[in-house]
Amino acid sequence: MGGSNLRILYKVLILLLLVIALTYALTNIRHNDDFNKNQIPIAPVPDKxxxxxxxxxxxxxxxxxxxxxxxxxxxxxxxxxxxxxxxxxxxxxxxxxxxxxxxxxxxxxxxxxxxxxxxxxxxxxxxxxxxxxxxxxxxxxxxxxxxxxxxxxxxxxxxxxxxxxxxxxxxxxxxxxxxxxLMDKVITPIDTFTRFIEYLKTDNYQKAYKMLDKSSKENLDFVKFKLIIGNYAKQMKNYHIYMYQTQKYSSGVVLVINFRKTTISISDEEDEMIEKWKLIYENGLWKIVLPI
Structure with missing residues (x-):
């Protein structure tokens, strides 16, 4: 008889604990709902x-x-x-x-x-x-x-x-x-200068001379140009354009060009030099202003 009463007591205690747990859970749910209702919604951050x-x-x-x-x-x-x-x-x-x-x-x-x-x-x-x-x-x-x-x-x-x-x-x-x-293609100053250097590297002095501005041609005929530019052309065969910047001024642009020596092997040390070349816009084309 005593054991039966004890089992009944256990059942009552378990039932009471379940009621308490359920009541606590319902109270938290209502509290969270009220909390969420009072929150200002956060707009989603758009993806980049x-x-x-x-x-x-x-x-x-x-x-x-x-x-x-x-x-x-x-x-x-x-x-x-x-x-x-x-x-x-x-x-x-x-x-x-x-x-x-x-x-x-x-x-x-x-x-x-x-x-x-x-x-x-x-x-x-x-x-x-x-x-x-x-x-x-x-x-x-x-x-x-x-x-x-x-x-x-x-x-x-x-x-x-x-x-x-x-x-x-x-x-x-x-x-x-x-x-x-629309223009079909814009020939930029660096496009012009790159072509000028390629003409020099391939000893095509006639085409390189045609890329000079009017004033440069007046100061230097083709024969003198070839004599003066010859050593520079030989030197440039070992270099390539690595980086450049374009600086604009009233009548044209100045290209600040970083040349890097073309290495033959990994053991060769990198050799760099920086030059400034002026170009002006003549008759719809960029022209090289030869340094005097």
Whole structure:
């Protein structure tokens, strides 16, 4: 009889413990629900994406557009906004020209049914329009944005207005891509200088001489050029261009070039030298200014 009472007591204690545990669990659940309801939701951090952009800037004479490729890693989810932001920053290649004043803000940018609507702030009007080819700025924006697969046309606005460029260009309707304003290929100063060095390395002095600017040719005829440049050409056969920088000035550029000696074996010590070469833009081509 005593054992039966003891078993009943155990059962009562176990049941009581279960009731207490269940009550505690329910209380915590309600507390957590109340806590979560009072928390400010945290917006998810967007993943960064890698964009390969094709941006169009003015050539050295501002009469055509040329492409500058740029890789950007950004958390911006709208590629079109990133493109316009990079256009405002301007070209990295210092021989190219930008059209949009850096103070310009993007008020809004949205793409609806293949048309990208870009609303600029009034600062975009601060450019000296009469000193450049005015419509290049417009096509710079249109052609850069239409590189995006889902954008077929661009509607440009300034402070919400379409008629601000009426004296220059009609923007009442969306504009489609214009291939006529693009250059096939831009020959950069480093392209020109690299070709000049290759001509010297292969003893093609006639072609190298043709790459000189007008003033250099007036000061030095071909015979003297060949005599003077001969030793330099022999030396350069053992070197290659390792790195370079482009410095822009009023009438041209200066290339700061790091040459590295072409090694024959691993045991050979690396030999480097730095030179500065000036180039000017003549008749649509970059020309070498021969140091005197």
């Amino acid at each position: 994406r890698r964009y390969e952009l094709k941006l169009y800037f003015g050539n050295p004479q501002n009469d055509a557009l040329t492409v500058e490729r740029r890789v950007i890693v950004s958390s911006e989810q709208r590629e079109e906004k990133l493109i316009v932001e990079e256009l405002i920053k301007g070209p990295r290649n210092k021989i190219l020209n930008t059209f949009i004043p850096k103070q310009t803000r993007i008020i809004s940018i949205n793409t609806i049914e293949g048309i990208c609507y870009v609303n600029f702030s009034k600062e975009i009007l601060n450019n000296p329009w009469r000193k450049i080819n005015e419509d290049m700025m417009i096509w710079s924006v249109v052609n850069s944005l239409t590189e995006v697969e889902y954008i077929h046309a661009v509607q440009i606005l300034v402070e919400g207005n379409k008629d601000v460029f009426e004296k220059i260009y009609s923007l009442k309707e969306p504009l489609y891509r214009n291939e006529k304003v």
